[in-house]
Amino acid sequence: MKVWHQLAELVRRHDAAALVSVHDVKGSAPREAGACMVVRRDGAFHGTIGGGQLEFLMLDIARGMLERHERPARFVDQALGPDLGQCCGGRVKILIETFGKQDLEDIDSLVEAEEEGEFEVECRLVDGRVVRDLSSAVGDDKGTQWRETHGENRTPVLIFGAGHVGRALVLALAPLPFAVRWLDDREGAFPSHMPANATAVRMQDPAAEIANAPANAVVLVMTHDHPLDMAITEAALRRGFPYVGLIGSATKRARFEKRFREMGLSDRQIRALVCPIGLPGIKAKEPAVIAASVAAQLLQVRERRSSVLNFSRPAAANDKTAL
Template sequence: MRVWRQLSDLIARRGAAALISVHDVKGSAPREKDAHMVVRSDGAFHGTIGGGQLEFLVLDIAREMLKHGRGPARIVDQALGPDLGQCCGGRVKILVETFDRRDLDDIAPLVAAEDKGGLFDVECRMEDGRVRRELASEADVAPGSQWRETHGEDRTPVLLFGAGHVGRALALALAPLPFSVRWLDDRDDAFPSHVPANVTAVRMRSPESEIAEAKPDSLILVMTHDHPLDMAITAAALQRGFPYVGLIGSASKRARFEKRFRELGLSRERIASLACPIGISGIADKDPAVIAASVAAQLLQARERGERDRNRSPLAVSGDT
């Protein structure tokens, strides 16, 4: 969720809104630090800090604060087990803030940073009971900063080749998930008239160029209308060594393709890394929506592996480039 865009739009339409943020976490908790909810003046909300009694409690606090208008921020410090009966057992601090149209200019740089995509850091400090935020790139650990927040959306790039039944189902399945999808097909009128916000539909001219220009951490899915085209795209993707390359098809299709990949000189390791058939194991239903759900789960697994690998990398620790 684009927190600041959502907050800004609600303020512009309704005059006021509240922001609930997970400020600090000790031990086990339903959500991580910097999870957010945006609460409307009528009590409706967007996002979640994990549900359950904690969320109900803080929503009531935010609604009550909104009744009294824009005011000082509040920290809610809760032990989840003894205080709320939640079995997570940790302790959380929740920051609750109210905003109105007077805050739109201050919010604008954060909205712009979100719109650029990716993650960004914000330096925060309390001034007269309210939180003052500055983009870390501008503030560079601003004097008086008391804590840092991370905002934005960390979306993993996906190249989806093919706009057939499964491709369409998959584009919908990935819509609410943390992916940025480049959806490719070489046929006229292959795409539906409307696509999800995180999907860019592209009339493909050169699959080789798409593979060559893709980010190294991209996840590749191949399900075109043409087997030779599937072969060419998959071979190029395996050659580049993306963290996930998935090809729709049966075990017999994989065997035929593997033979050709060996003839092309692809290594045994690269060929073995191919996901074909696609999707997690144990699901036999071939309905497009079921295949899409299974593949979406597999992509989430690949995304998690990539994040763990980056966190273990010496470069991630040292900050060297």
Template sequence: MKVWALIARALEAHGTCAMVSVVKAEGSVPREEGARMVVTPQGFHGTIGGGTLEWKALAEAQALLGKPRAVRTVRQSLGPDLGQCCGGRVTLAVESFDASSLPEAQALAAREEQGPFTLTGRLPGAGIAERFGEVRRAVLLFGAGHVGRALVLALAPLPFDVTWSDPRPEAFPAAVPGNVTLIAGDPLGVVAAAPRGSLAFVMSHSHALDLAIVDAALRNPAIAEVGVIGSATKRARFEKRLREAGVDEARVTGLICPIGAGGIRSKHPAAIAVSAAAQLILLDEALSARASQGMLPARNAG
């Protein structure tokens, strides 16, 4: 979530807003350090974990709306203080912003657009490094059929930038989520232009087209993982043809088919999409963990 852009817009519209940040998390807690919630006179964006903790934090933030710039520190033990079973402890910073904060918010929003950044010492007395901005994984989705449409909706609130490709422009819906870019043309061009660390999931209207896209995707080292919708029989046929075409054995073996996190038997498009979305989250987390250890390039920042 790009919090400074939200704050800047709220100040432009209302002249006031507030932000709740998790600055310290100990033990079993709902959200990690750095989780944030922006509160405006019209509602709130983001979450620090829900439940009683968030309800009380929201009330603290709402009480600061319309007040001068200020920062409050709130410490909560989830068990003794709130009756929550998590048992951990959190320290929250609850900040109010007024019209005088707008230039700073606009400047920080501009920095967010350039990618993640860190601020140290922004919160009085906290002495912590705060990380802002988003790190988002590129997902290449091929096919605008029933599952493709459902998967795009499932990915809408997640930290993915989706390039949705189908050679049939009429197959796309009239409106798509804000994190989706439509490409109605040659899908192999989308494969060739894949950002580093991309995930590619293939579910076109044609098995022949699926095979062509998978072949090209497996040959592109910028694409970290390739999945294709289908059955065990389809996988066996694809593996045979990919090996005959000279695709690297490790890449063929690593092909994901069938797609999905497993355990869901339903063949309803929305159910398949949920399973595929869960698998994309798992792949993203695994790749990010390996990147943090210097084993892989990181995903896109933006």
């Protein structure tokens, strides 16, 4: 969810809205620091901080603040076990803020940054309100009290082929944190309506698509043509993407491996190929089942990559939350 976009839309439509954020977590909790939801005065909301009694309680507080036109932000330090009966047993600090039309200029600046992807803001309390400054514009005299990371961190996905499985996979990835580039060389291959996170491209040069793809992209090959599958997969394996998946059976894999060795690919490069695609143990071949299995596998790849990056990148001393 694009938090600031959603907040701006609700404020424009309903004059006011609240932002409920998980500011800090100690121990076990339903959601991580940075999880949030945007709340209307009537109680309708977008997003989640984990459901259950915690979410119901924070919704009530947010609605009350909106009804009373409260402007100061509120921090709620909440134990999950003894107070709410949630078996997580940890403790969370929730930040609840209200926004009205007088805040739209500030919100819109964050909407603009959000459109570019992930961005960081420096936060401080001024007269009870949270003031957010884009990190690139912050000087030493701003009095930063905590930092937040906003925007969507989407993993790039290249899907070659707009057949039944390709279509099912694009739909399966639609609500997930991926940015899909969907490629096919056939006229009329794509549906008329596309998910917001997918871009359909009439493919002209598969090699150029592989060469120009981000290094952290995941690649899935499922075209209508085996020689084309082979050419795209070979190029992707040579690039060394974190995931190269080829639709097909173990027999197809064996045939492709033989040709890849003849083409000069190393055993290490060939071992990186995922074929068949999807989680082991799921044998059904309906397109929707394959798509669900592959989507879960890509989430595992994304999680592993995120863990490696977080381990290798030291956190700033005053990092508090990511929204």
